[in-house]
Amino acid sequence: MTRAKICGITRPEDALLAERLGAWAVGFILVPGTKRYRPPEHARRISEQLGPFICRVGVFQDSPPEAVLAHMAQAKLQVVQFHGFEPPAWAEEVRRHYPLIKAFKLSGPADAAMLEQALTYPCDALMLDGVNPGSGQGYPLAWLEPFLGHPRLIVAGGLNPENLPSVLALQPYAVDVSSGVEESPGVKDGQKVRSFLDVVSRSAQL
Template sequence: MSMLIKICGLSTEETLEAALQAGADMIGFNFVAKSPRYISLETARRLGAKVRGRARKAALLVDADDAAIGATIDALGADILQLHGKETPERVRAVASRFGLPVMKAVGVATRDDVRAIAGYRGMADHILIDAKPPKDAAYPGGHGKVFDWTILEALDPGLSFMLSGGLSPANVAEAIKRVRPWAVDVSSGVESVPGVKDVAKIRAFIAAARDAAKV
């Protein structure tokens, strides 16, 4: 299976087009109001239409109720739901059943105990995204551009395929792929010039570096 590359937190037509042209497999759109990458449903409708089947569209949501999830799906035309909050395994399963879309559960990790907790989502989520655990005082979830200790992933069941996130960038994604061997990689702040503002050159460099590393 080839490496899947996800570029998350896109909010403009220019950066979306750059990611698509560079070969991103999945585009993440952020619907967390406190995030600098937040987009409205109106923007989601406009950007989602421009993907035109060229990549999969992921809707990033945090502890959203069914009404908010439904409205987001309708606006974006989402292909996959990325649940990035404190959703329980039972809630993940309920969302998948209610909306009939694949669900990817994001889990923040900092210790081996955090990694072991991922097992509770097996069979509930279609995919697992492993991210850095946010600081305790963080206003919103996510890795906040921090790289966690990849060696703690040795506690994972070796049969689990997962998407790796957390502080990835054009400079370290090749090393991450070679050391961790994830099914997919995800980047947001690592391809930005300032928080919430994507850099076209960094997007291209990240995708190129990930593709090259995945060939080895």
């Protein structure tokens, strides 16, 4: 069964809708200067409104472990997502406290060096994203093929309700969406969220 994460949450109503419609996780962008950034205390206010069976993910980019751990505690989140060029030693430190998702950006087919780096990185799940995360820009599905043997592969980058079925046919561990279900950066479109999660749910029943 493929799980779904709704990322770029900035409003409590969007988080609660995602939870009600069956999302497995919601993501909070803790990268200052980005369109969907909100400070940790804002994420905490939303997190505290959610029930116990939906995962709260904090997304970081090139923040050292001490900052990540402080912000995770402040925001009351449960899983860390690295989305930059964090060295493996940072991952190992964070994983002493939280499960970790590591994202790699695909700008073309993976060469041997990139493939080895991604498949040996110390993490609990591997995410593949587009070269400009949050932009809605995707990539050819053929670029995913070398990674499909990973037991916890998360596919992100340009997903929306229309192109989701072809990704689900690959049976990844999870899919991740942000701009593909938005009205504007950080503001989710309820009908698009519903349609996205309906597609995920239907695929699980096949």
